[in-house]
Amino acid sequence: AQSVAQPEDQVNVAEGNPLTVKCTYSVSGNPYLFWYVQYPNRGLQFLLKYITGDNLVKGSYGFEAEFNKSQTSFHLKKPSALVSDSALYFCAVRDRIGSSNTGKLIFGQGTTLQVKP
Amino acid sequence: NAGVTQTPKFQVLKTGQSMTLQCAQDMNHNSMYWYRQDPGMGLRLIYYSASEGTTDKGEVPNGYNVSRLNKREFSLRLESAAPSQTSVYFCASKLAGEVAEQYFGPGTRLTVT
Numbered sequence A: 001a002q003s004v005a006q007p008e009d010q011v012n013v014a015e016g017n018p019l020t021v022k023c024t025y026s027v028s029g030n031p032y033l034f035w036y037v038q039y040p041n042r043g044l045q046f047l048l049k050y051i052t053g054d055n056l057v058k059g060s061y062g063f064e065a066e067f068n069k070s071q072t073s074f075h076l077k078k079p080s081a082l083v084s085d086s087a088l089y090f091c092a093v094r095d096r097i098g099s100s101n102t103g104k105l106i107f108g109q110g111t112t113l114q115v116k117p
Numbered sequence B: 001n002a003g004v005t006q007t008p009k010f011q012v013l014k015t016g017q018s019m020t021l022q023c024a025q026d027m028n029h030n031s032m033y034w035y036r037q038d039p040g041m042g043l044r045l046i047y048y049s050a051s052e053g054t055t056d057k058g059e060v061p062n063g064y065n066v067s068r069l070n071k072r073e074f075s076l077r078l079e080s081a082a083p084s085q086t087s088v089y090f091c092a093s094k095l096a097g098e099v100a101e102q103y104f105g106p107g108t109r110l111t112v113t
Helices: none
Strands: A001-004 A011-015 A017-023 A024-026 A031-038 A044-050 A054-059 A064-068 A071-077 A087-098 A100-107 A111-116 B003-007 B010-013 B019-025 B030-036 B041-051 B064-068 B074-078 B087-094 B106-113
Touching: A001 A100, A011 A017, A017 A111, A024 A071, A031 A064, A031 A071, A044 A054, A044 A064, A071 A087, A071 B106, A100 B041, A100 B074, B003 B087, B010 B019, B019 B030, B019 B087, B019 B106, B030 B064, B030 B074, B041 B064, B041 B074
Parallel strands: A011 A111, B010 B106
Antiparallel strands: A001 A024, A017 A071, A031 A044, A031 A087, A054 A064, A064 A071, A087 A100, A087 A111, B003 B019, B019 B074, B030 B041, B030 B087, B064 B074, B087 B106
């Protein structure tokens, strides 16, 4: 079965420092991976996705993610954190049953990012 | 272009009451989804509709029913609410195709007392 794990409940960084939010996955077949951000009292917003090709994916708001097949990871990164980046971040993987695409996503439990001034 | 809209934003129910959560999208998306979000558990899929006219159970369907009214609208019904259904509910939609991302509504915060 497909699964995704976010090993950290919370990540704290100082403004201006680089940030990393970790995600590891377990899938059969090729992984399609997504990152979403949720600001307080809002719905989830799509940040970026990895489908195939370049292992470094660039997304919205200056975020990027690095796909590492050997480590089965898809960590979210940003070179210089902003206070406004403070939010809840979710990693997700496309669900598949055999060779069938269900169109569904399986989400990690989320990581709270706190950026301190 | 409003994206995905949900009504109501907040609701308080007593145990045993029923209600319907409404969701609509104006992006001509084929697939629609209902999730619930509980602290520390991420998002869990309740039901989904891969295309107009079809619905399927997700991870946590018990106690819920859905209707894909047309391509735009996908409603979630709680027939007899229970305190365990206290949660934040999100609707999402996406284009057909396995690489398309999902777009989320703003959520409905439901409390069952």
